[in-house]
Amino acid sequence: MMSHLISIGFNNCLQCGSFAFRQSMLCRVCENNLFNSAYKPDLFESEVNQIPCMTLFRWQQDRNRILNRLSLGLKGTGQKAAWCYYASCVVQNWLARETPPQNSVIVPCPAVSDRHDHAYLFAEALSQLTGIPLIMALEKTVEGPQKNLTRRERVFRSGYQFRLRNNVCEKFSRVYFVDDIITTGATVSAANTHLRALGRVKAISLIIRR
Numbered sequence: 492m493m494s495h496l497i498s499i500g501f502n503n504c505l506q507c508g509s510f511a512f513r514q515s516m517l518c519r520v521c522e523n524n525l526f527n528s529a530y531k532p533d534l535f536e537s538e539v540n541q542i543p544c545m546t547l548f549r550w551q552q553d554r555n556r557i558l559n560r561l562s563l564g565l566k567g568t569g570q571k572a573a574w575c576y577y578a579s580c581v582v583q584n585w586l587a588r589e590t591p592p593q594n595s596v597i598v599p600c601p602a603v604s605d606r607h608d609h610a611y612l613f614a615e616a617l618s619q620l621t622g623i624p625l626i627m628a629l630e631k632t633v634e635g636p637q638k639n640l641t642r643r644e645r646v647f648r649s650g651y652q653f654r655l656r657n658n659v660c661e662k663f664s665r666v667y668f669v670d671d672i673i674t675t676g677a678t679v680s681a682a683n684t685h686l687r688a689l690g691r692v693k694a695i696s697l698i699i700r701r
């Protein structure tokens with residue numbers, strides 16, 4: 492009962508507060524504004540630190556207030572339905588551009604103590620929509636968020652962020668590394684350092700902010 496009461500306050504559009512709340516966590520108008528301002532189909536595929544990546548939304552300085560709210564609203568473990576929605580938008584673009592090779596695998600960016608957080612929910616939805624299996628190939632080594640670090644500190648620390656799990660030694664034709672947002676690319680590079688032992692890495696994120 493209590494959790495139901497608490498959740499009432501969140502059941503409105505993240506941007507304008509309208510109660511016409513959709514699976515995207517936005518109302519129809521704000522959802523349209525988001526796609527009009529941040530969805531760039533011709534930039535869906537790009538490269539980050541020489542690693543190929545696929546991204547639905549592109550963050551433009553000072554222009555994407557909705558994207559800002561959305562990226563915060565999607566954090567944590569409670570937004571499964573919204574991640575299913577955004578994953579389906581990603582899959583639509585993805586499968587229009589490539590057929591994932593047989594024996595591909597999806598690897599979420601790991602959270603502290605393997606919490607099933609936003610990156611996991613996104614990866615899980617992508618896995619369900621494509622039939623590509625999800626494995627938790629990486630685990631986190633350094634605790635604590637990156638957001639207070641400078642760009643330099645992030646890059647320095649990035650190599651130590653993850654390690655491969657001991658029980659993962661199979662080879663795959665493609666390893667899709669999934670995270671919610673790419674900023675400096677340090678996380679993608681760190682993941683690639685370890686995952687390339689399993690196969691060719693391609694990153695998937697909802698937002699790119701570079």
Ligand SMILES: [Zn+2]
Pocket residue numbers: 504505506507508509517518519520521522
């Ligand atoms: Zn709205």
